Amino acid sequence: MNPVTAFALVGALGVGAQWLAWRLNLPAIVLMLLAGLLVGPVFGILDPSVAMGDLLQPIVAIAVAIILFEGGLTLNFKSLTDAAVGVKRLVIIGGPVGWLLSASVLHYVGGLSWATASVFGGIMIVTGPTVIAPLLRQARLKRRPAALLQWEAIVNDPAGALAAVLAFEVVLVWQTATTVEQALSELAIGIVVATLVGLVAGWGIAKSFSSGWVPEYMKVPVLFVSVLVAFAASDSLLHESGLLAVTIMGVWIANAHLPSHAEMHRFKEHATILLVSGVFILLAANMTRETLLAMNWQTLATVVAVILIARPVTVLISLAFSNVPWAERLLVAFTGPRGVVLVAVAGLFGDRLVQAGIEDAAQISSLAFALVAGTVVLHGFTLKPVARLLGLNASTTPGVLLVGGNRWTVEFGKLLKKLDLPVMISDPNRSHLRDARDAGLQIYTGDILSEGAEHRLDLMAYETVIAATDNDAYNTLVATDLAPEFGRENVYQLTRETSESARYALPPKLGGRYIGAGETFWQVQRRMWDGWEFRVTTLSEEFTLQNWYDTHPEGIPIADIGPRGTLRILGPKDTPKETRGTRLIAMLPMKEHRAKAEGQA
Template identity: 25%
Template sequence: VTGPSVLTPLLRSIRVDDRLRDILASEGVIIDPFGALLTLFLLEIVLAETLNVAGPTWWVIERLLIGLAVGAGGAFLVWLLSRTVKRLGGREMALFVIGAAVAAFAVAESLAHESGLVAMVLMAIAIGNLRLPQRERVDDLQESVTVWLIASVYVLLAAGISIDDLTGLWPEGLIVVAILALVGRPLLIMLASIRSGLNWREQAFLSAVAPRGVVAASLAGVVAVEASSLAGSDASRLVAMVFVVILLTIGIQSAYAGTLARLLRVQPMTTVIAGAGEVGRRVATLIAGSGEPVLVVETDEDAVMQAREEGLEVLIGDISDTAVLEKIRLNEAKALLLATPDDARNLLAAQLARSKFNCESVFVRVNDVANIEAFQKLGVVPVSQSEAVASELARMVAGPMFQDVLAQVAEDVTVARVVVTSAAAQREIQAIPELRGTLVVLVTRGSDSVIPNGRTELRLGDIVTIFGSLQDLAIARGGLSVVPDPEPIIS
């Protein structure tokens, strides 16, 4: 069986498209518990004095039900804590999650032996879909603990294998590994990919990457012990054979996986966006909507939560931190967009992106027009939002399109600004009937300015720039604000 204990760190170190990543990750998570139960199911049949399938079948069903119930209960406790205890630090939350997982495993095992793995898998899937506070810190600590635990398991299991057992497998061990990797795995992928929509490049990558994990080693030990007690013979060769398969598949496939992904062109170029404000989220949504992979980097947890609610992939971190840039593999990115409200941070990140990570396509949202020249000297593309909005409005005012619109509406058309102070106006522009007959050209929210569309949602404090007749503007004011009629800024 492929194992998440090996696949998870492997997928963190190489970049493959989302579909392949999901297939490999899901394969490892799903196959581990069901592969273990199937192995133990067959072992129960073999060890039975008479052929009896009903007993082992109920044995499997019982462990599935107990594991599912205990795993769901553990996930519920984690969810309940994250909702009831405020200001819980990342380390404390991570320790609680790990403790809850260990407790769930112990409870499931006490109720039915071999049901703990099912409970752990279900609990992990459920927690993976929860919105935990400081999620990245939780994941980092859990990953560190997991590495140590898995390493300990490998050491303990390998302690029972002698050098003679390993050398005694030559050359049969290499032949078995070659058959599994070059014949068995490609054949399984070919059969499983029928009508799946996977192209030959994706099938080739899945066929070539299938490292075995710690569950396979653990099962080998269990089977060896049971077989020894049944046959009265030493089954250490079985354990040694499994370890040879694990070591060779991990060592060889981990070494060539990244290169193979590049050669097969299954390694997507991701656009990295720094800043999960209105501009950053809007650009990320547009790029993701076109089918391109995009990653948002943000330090503010509230902005991170909002971006994730919109379906965006977000990493908590400082874009001007070299460690963060290395973690997101900026040197492999398609482009970098710096959209934070801090020009100093944007400037430092742009310098690192160009000089250390050789990122050719760097775009910067410039908050202060006085800094445009500094960004231009770095060879990046600066975009000043205020300059762009001003230029567009000036073009509209001076251009024939604007004049045509004014002529078609009325002679008393003017442009005005309204501050949103009415709670009833906190909805999408297209859902506000008082704005009919007007054109909303700009929404200013704090230091951000947005060119709106019908689905743009207004908030209290927004400054809305609209144009229309004086009568229509008065109606618009009644729907948006409780202050006097808007003062025209252009007439």
């Protein structure tokens, strides 16, 4: 297979696995692992080492560097808040303890030599930011435990690579004539240089972007090139130190408060999805049948010992005597998925150890894949129920965020609350929220797009956003800004007023989906003033959807709730489900108004 065909196949499999995982609500990395193994060692369709040759390792190394840089971009220090103590402990205490325990498990349970176990044990510090992010979205955890897992994963990734470098240098001391002083000196110089490179690169990007030295259309290309330069410069002095440099660079940019940071971060997220998919399928396909067949009961015992002994003990020691509640400690202790970085770095050091004369290092690749597969499958299917058992879910039922305090949102929110759906109304004007407050609805006084809202609100509890203020431009801004986070299919707004002048018309590509009959703010408010109300009707075999339309010819369907409790907002072209047990939410004239109208007729 030629390189172009190989790239096309990897891309199709990676994106296809991500999409299928979204449709089936499964961890994407499980399907990517399966796809890579099927086209690689199982059916022999793709052999990356043959199709791509010497380019395979550089491609993987650069992809991992960009993935870690994107992870650094998410580390805004203000988002730490009350999770800061736990994160520091998990990194400063958990790193060395996890290294020691993992190496011990690999030696005593896995049967590896101390040389191989010490190097692989350092790599096992990482917990996979590329894996934890989709798991957190699926599990919908509360803010603090989610922050603990996310920050630990991203910060410990370069730390694990550097731990492996340290162990590898020590091993080389024993295998070669290199002195201990020389090896430690090279390591220290490499770490210092990597830190300086990351800081200088981050400062340079932030300064040039904020000063307007780089035009808007060139910011992303300049960012990509800067990441590659920083990675290569640091890595040329000490192998794998480039991972530390690009992570520090990302963290600096994330905390520089750049006006275009959000756009850059979203673009990087898209690039990361492609890179994660591609790298994981490449590494899985590069496995050999001999490596897979080499897995035995000892491999399984090693994975089980890491999950049930090394990880829990590491976390419990790290968080001992801290202010982190016990429920959160237990959740973090039994959640340690591994991902792309572990496999990539493990394969790299495994080859280097074999070249140094340590034969059992050839088992590192198979152990790495077994650990990734075991932890991802386990946590992918257990994180959500375990979090629910410990009371750490943001919400058992996805809720609705209503932006704008007015009669329409208050009445809609009251009905959703009666149906046991989480609902919150946000508005910068406190007086607009008086009726919502009197009705006992959860409120947020402030701009939902502000930094304060981002840090104070647990938006994971909400799946749907409806922008319904009297300002069409603001509704459009809210829908556009929150669409990447909530998914464009879950963001709605009231229909914008049409303008005869192109000067005042907003671009149609901006904003969210329209709700109900496609009416504007003033049209729905006028209905509320004329005595309309929200009502819910349960459909059955005796009272079908057609019966509802015949009974309520004026009714405007707003949403439906399926038998499984899934809320679906309806737009102008959407038809309510006709399934028995579906609850239909609609706007109707009040009973007395309907009776009066029928009497007049």
